Amino acid sequence: MKTKPTIQAxxxxxxxxxxxxxxxxxxxxxxxxGERGGRLLATESPRPEFFVEKDHTxxxxxxxxxxxxxxxxxxxxxxxxxGDEKKKLQLEKKGDALVSTxxxxxxxxxxxxxxxxxxxxxxxxxxxFTFVNHICGGxxxxxxxxxxxxx
Ligand SMILES: [Zn+2]
Numbered sequence: 001m002k003t004k005p006t007i008q009a010x011x012x013x014x015x016x017x018x019x020x021x022x023x024x025x026x027x028x029x030x031x032x033x034g035e036r037g038g039r040l041l042a043t044e045s046p047r048p049e050f051f052v053e054k055d056h057t058x059x060x061x062x063x064x065x066x067x068x069x070x071x072x073x074x075x076x077x078x079x080x081x082x083g084d085e086k087k088k089l090q091l092e093k094k095g096d097a098l099v100s101t102x103x104x105x106x107x108x109x110x111x112x113x114x115x116x117x118x119x120x121x122x123x124x125x126x127x128x129f130t131f132v133n134h135i136c137g138g139x140x141x142x143x144x145x146x147x148x149x150x151x
Contacts, residue, residue, distance in 0.1 A: 031148050034063060039146035041127050043116055046070045048077060048098075050114055052133060052143070056103035058089055061096060071096045074119035081131070083110025108133040112145075 032040040038051030038059075046062035053059055058079050064070050077098050079089040085105040091098035104112075112131045115124035132144035140148045 031146060033140065033142050033146045033148050034061065035067070035069070036061070037142040037146055039129070041114060041116060041125075043118075043125055048075070048114075048116055050079075050127075050146075052104065052131070052145070056106070058091060058100040058104065060091060060098040069096055072098050076115075076117040076120055078115040078124070079104070080113040080115070081105050081110055082113060085110075104131065 032042075034040045034047075034049030034051070036049060036051050038049040038061075040063070041048045041050060045065045048060045048062050051059045051061070060072075060077050062070050062072055062075065072093055075098065077091040079091070079100060081087040081089075081104055083105060087102070087105050089100040089102055089104065091100050108131050110131055112129060114127040116127070117124050129145060134144060136142055136144050136147040136149060138147065138149035140146075142148060
């Protein structure tokens, strides 16, 4: 189904586009979560949601500005585990997601770098955070790596 963006939506987008660069770089970035309770990464849309499956494989879905899942196009995502067991995961297209061909190292509490490229020729945007997998004890109900609770 095709929907035309309304003027109101366009104005909202413009307002956001103007407001965002004004934020201080060193300000702690708030974590946002996607529909599956994964960590929504701050790229231009479509934005990737980093999500770890029960078998420890990584699954990334992309959301457009309206929060709808869009199939990955030319995006390339690499996940690097930087703990004692270093591991680099490549993600491949599978349905409307990019999934890793191998699982993350066992356990959690180690650092991750998620590299997102708009296409194979683009420079990567790097997202670093600690992978803590248990469900947050607060109100968000997400895994800790995607916890959106205010402290
Ligand atoms: Zn939380």
